[in-house]
Amino acid sequence: MAAAKEILIRRAVAATIRLTVPAGAARPAPPVGPALGQYRLNLLAFCKDFNARTQKYKPDTPMSVMITAFKDNSFEFTVKSPSVSWYIKKAAGVDKGSARPGHLTVTTLSVRHVYEIAKVKQTDPFCQYMPLESICKSIIGTANSMGIKIVKDLE
Amino acid sequence: MSAWNFIKHFPCNNLSRQILRVRPHCFFTSSTHTSPFSISTSSSSSWFTESLAVPYLSVRIHCPKHFVDPFSEALLCFGASSVAVDEDIEEDDEDATSGSCFVSKEICIESIFPVDQEVKMCISQAANSIGLKEIPKFKVEMGDELDWITKNQESFQPVEIAERLWIVPEWTSPPVAEAVNIILNPGFAFGTGEHPTTKLCLLLLQSLIKGGEAFLDYGTGSGILAIAALKFGAALSVGIDIDPEAIKSARHNAALNNIQLERLELHLAPSENSSSGNEIPLRKAQFDVVIANILLNPVMELADHILSFATPGATIGISGILSEQLPNVKERYSPFLEDISVATIGDWVCMSGTKKRS
Numbered sequence: 001m002a003a004a005k006e007i008l009i010r011r012a013v014a015a016t017i018r019l020t021v022p023a024g025a026a027r028p029a030p031p032v033g034p035a036l037g038q039y040r041l042n043l044l045a046f047c048k049d050f051n052a053r054t055q056k057y058k059p060d061t062p063m064s065v066m067i068t069a070f071k072d073n074s075f076e077f078t079v080k081s082p083s084v085s086w087y088i089k090k091a092a093g094v095d096k097g098s099a100r101p102g103h104l105t106v107t108t109l110s111v112r113h114v115y116e117i118a119k120v121k122q123t124d125p126f127c128q129y130m131p132l133e134s135i136c137k138s139i140i141g142t143a144n145s146m147g148i149k150i151v152k153d154l155e
Numbered sequence: 156m157s158a159w160n161f162i163k164h165f166p167c168n169n170l171s172r173q174i175l176r177v178r179p180h181c182f183f184t185s186s187t188h189t190s191p192f193s194i195s196t197s198s199s200s201s202w203f204t205e206s207l208a209v210p211y212l213s214v215r216i217h218c219p220k221h222f223v224d225p226f227s228e229a230l231l232c233f234g235a236s237s238v239a240v241d242e243d244i245e246e247d248d249e250d251a252t253s254g255s256c257f258v259s260k261e262i263c264i265e266s267i268f269p270v271d272q273e274v275k276m277c278i279s280q281a282a283n284s285i286g287l288k289e290i291p292k293f294k295v296e297m298g299d300e301l302d303w304i305t306k307n308q309e310s311f312q313p314v315e316i317a318e319r320l321w322i323v324p325e326w327t328s329p330p331v332a333e334a335v336n337i338i339l340n341p342g343f344a345f346g347t348g349e350h351p352t353t354k355l356c357l358l359l360l361q362s363l364i365k366g367g368e369a370f371l372d373y374g375t376g377s378g379i380l381a382i383a384a385l386k387f388g389a390a391l392s393v394g395i396d397i398d399p400e401a402i403k404s405a406r407h408n409a410a411l412n413n414i415q416l417e418r419l420e421l422h423l424a425p426s427e428n429s430s431s432g433n434e435i436p437l438r439k440a441q442f443d444v445v446i447a448n449i450l451l452n453p454v455m456e457l458a459d460h461i462l463s464f465a466t467p468g469a470t471i472g473i474s475g476i477l478s479e480q481l482p483n484v485k486e487r488y489s490p491f492l493e494d495i496s497v498a499t500i501g502d503w504v505c506m507s508g509t510k511k512r513s
Contacts, residue, residue, distance in 0.1 A: 017239040018227050024452065028307070028343040030211040030298065031236030031267045037303025038239065038265070040310045044345050048352070048450075052477050052503075055451040064231065073310065083232065 011070040015039055023054035023061040039069040046075070053079055062086065081124050084142045087117045098147020108149045114139050211236070211298035212268040216278065217261045218291050226291075229281035230266055237267045267298065311341045314348040316357050322348030322379065325411060335386050338411045339377055344396075344404035346377035346448075352474040355498050355505035356380055356448050359472050363444050364389050371395070371437075371464050373447035373457070374475070378405025380446055381419055382412050389444075393420045393437065439463045446472040448505075451480045458487050467512040474505035481506065 017035055026032055026047040036043055046067070054063055067077040089095065091113045098106040118135040121127050127135055140150050214235075218226050227238040240262060268274055279290045311324040319334035329336040341347040348354065360380060364370070366388035372381040375394030378401075384392045394405050402421050409419045422436065445465045447454055454461075454473055465471055471492060476484055481497065481504050489495060492508030499505075 013242045015239050015241045017237060018231055019237040020231055024450070030209045030300075031269075033307070034211060034213070034298055034300075034303040035237035035239055035267055037307045040306055042310065042349065043307055044341075044343070044347060045350055048345060048350055048475070051450050052475065052480070055480065085232075 011072060011074065013068055014071045015069045017067040017069060019065045019067070020062045021050060021065055022059070023057035023063050024051050024059050026050045036067065036069075036075075039075075040073045041067070041069055041075045042073070046077070050077070050079065057081070078125055080126070081120055084117065084121065084139050085146060087120070088113075088139070088143050088146060088148060091117065092148055094148075101145050101147035104147055105149050106147045108151050109143060111150060111152055114143075114150055210270050210300070212270055212272065212274060212295055213298045214266045214268060214274055214278075214293055214295050216264045216266060216291050216293040218264055219287075220260050220262050222285060222287060223262050223264065225285040226281060226287070227264065229284050230264075230277065233280045233284070234272050234277040235266045235268055235281075239265045241265070308341065311347060311349075316348060316354055317361065320357065320361065320383075335383075337379060337382055337386060339379060339408050340404070340411065341377065344377040344398070344401040346375070346379035348379060351500035351503040352448050352505065353379060355500055355503065356446050356472060356474050357383055359498065359505055359507055360384055360444070360446065361387060363470055366390075368443040369393075369441060371442040371445040373445065373461050373464075374449035374453070375405050375421070376401050376448075378408045378419070378421070380448065381405065381421075382408060382414060384444070385414055385418055386412070391418060391420070393422065393442070395422045395424045397424045397426045399423055437464065440466050442466065443469050444472075445469060446474070448472075448474040450475050451477075451483070454484060455487055458491075462488075462491050462510065465510045467510055469510050470507055471510060472505055472507040474503070476504055476506075477502050478504050 017039070019031060019035055021032060028043040028047060032047065033043060036046060050063075050065065054061075057063065062082050064080045064082065065077055066080070067075050069075045088109065092107045092109055094107055098104045114136050115132075117139055118132050121135050121139070122130070122132060143150055216230075223240055227240060230238050268277070274293070274295055275290075278293055282290050308324075313321055313323045313327055313330050315321050315330075319331070321329055321331060321334050321336045323329045323336050323338050325338055325340040329338075337348070339347060346353055348357070357380065360370075360383055364384055364387040367390045368384075368388075369391045370381065370384040370389045370393070372378070372384070372392065372394040375381055375396045378394050381392035381394040382405075394402075396402055396405070402423050405419075405421050409416075409421075440463070442464050443466060445461060447457070447461050449457075454476065461473075462471065471488075473484055473488065478499060479502075484506060485495065488506070488508065491511055493511055495506060495508040497504050497506050
């Protein structure tokens with residue numbers, strides 16, 4: 001009876017915390033420290049866990065993390081790769097998108113870039129079951145909304 | 156910046172609710188308090204806070220309930236460092252006068268910003284990007300560094316690793332006085348005994364150290380493994396780390412456990428940026444047991460280096476890796492190690508083997 005009861009009880013959630021942390025570089029200093037320290041979560045355990053799971057990304061890539069803190073001070077977290085717009089800006093070498101997307105094109109990217117970004121995005125927990133083609137389409141859509149054109153080949 | 160700039164943006168009929176609360180002592184510009192503050196806790200923890208006392212801005216924002224998720228994401232895009240949403244709906248006492256039915260539809264978000272960030276602009280951009288008609292009410296304060304640091308330290312309890320092996324925080328007395336007790340100030344260097352990898356390494360160490368060995372702890376953090384080895388009977392422990400804070404922490408912990416300086420050496424490994432050569436002042440092939448509990452990338456890059464410190468026939472332990480990362484590590488180390496065995500706790504593994512003699 002006790003075991004059945006344990007399975008049925010779900011841990012009470014205290015808070016949901018969203019953060020941006022550079023891959024492989026989580027340290028107990030701000031912003032990680034205060035954000036997690038407030039809820040008495042084990043900072044070092046999070047840092048080690050996060051750093052281990054983001055080893056495969058280029059160092060200092062800003063990863064978005066969502067942490068669910070439970071009332072008993074335990075926690076779970078999921079790590080997402082940076083937003084598509086970040087990848088696009090990085091690939092294009094620009095800091096911001098266009099001020100007037102649709103009218104003003106800032107720069108162009110090739111289909112090859114889109115494909116590489118899609119491959120990284122597919123490793124995200126949320127995109128794993130999406131076909132590569134849909135991911136590419138959504139990347140192209142984001143690029144257009146930033147005023148970045150996608151061409152077949154860069155000259 | 157005066158408060159009038161903010162009020163201009165708000166529609167008139169909501170003016171009474173939307174008055175911006177700005178605490179008199181908070182700052183939007185970059186002139187911040189940089190003076191180190193004095194701490195009333197024991198002096199041993201004062202250097203932790205000096206290194207971690209990076210100022211930050213703590214902002215509480217009231218947001219309509221159904222906008223919380225997109226608004227949090229938007230805040231992160233526009234410059235917030237972190238966004239936390241409490242699951243219990245907060246009632247802001249100062250707001251009680253405006254009617255409780257309104258308040259229950261709002262959730263309080265706690266957000267952290269870097270000190271030089273324009274909080275108001277970030278919030279208004281975030282609100283605009285998701286279609287909120289009004290800028291949400293918010294309150295900015297200087298982050299209270301002491302608060303989260305002390306909260307974190309309070310959460311450490313004695314940990315039983317194995318029968319008669321305990322890790323005890325500095326301010327608690329050991330629950331089992333006759334056991335091997337390692338006293339630590341957990342601080343902010345890795346290695347409190349609670350993490351699966353630390354446990355794995357401690358158990359490995361306990362099985363390996365019979366007495367009189369020389370032990371190398373590569374990536375020593377708080378020094379926990381080096382100290383444990385000495386307590387188990389090793390003759391000499393050496394700890395190496397790239398983080399000067401870790402070395403300080405390890406030195407402090409060694410003193411807490413009454414370890415004489417000759418038995419525990421600590422060295423700061425040069426990081427890539429330092430100009431002083433690549434040599435750590437240690438002889439090669441000197442150690443009978445070497446453990447490296449770091450992360451996948453350092454463990455792969457430093458493989459030759461780590462192996463060079465071990466005598467032929469020595470045992471080498473590698474941890475800080477997830478089970479999915481194990482095949483890579485095995486492949487990297489198997490040319491040099493035989494009798495490889497793997498211990499697992501949860502997702503974490505510790506791989507150990509003996510260095511080939513040839």
